[in-house]
Amino acid sequence: MDRLKPCPFCGEKNAVVIRINYTHAVRFNVRCRQCSCMMNRRFVSEEEAANTWNRRVGDTDGKERTE
Numbered sequence: 531m532d533r534l535k536p537c538p539f540c541g542e543k544n545a546v547v548i549r550i551n552y553t554h555a556v557r558f559n560v561r562c563r564q565c566s567c568m569m570n571r572r573f574v575s576e577e578e579a580a581n582t583w584n585r586r587v588g589d590t591d592g593k594e595r596t597e
């Protein structure tokens with residue numbers, strides 16, 4: 531999936547969804563490969579992590595509608 535917005539800190543388009551494996555569950559987060567920043571939260575789905583990451587950047591271009 532390549533729908534992640536640029537990193538809010540370094541501005542690079544290097545963000546990826548990462549999977550975190552716990553003993554009893556799997557969580558997701560988004561991490562920037564450029565500056566290694568991550569959100570301070572864990573998400574139950576890739577989509578939720580990606581959506582939150584994208585919202586965090588601030589939708590300056592106003593493209594929030596999917597269709």
Ligand SMILES: [Zn+2]
Nearest residue numbers: 537540562565
């Ligand atoms: Zn970054």
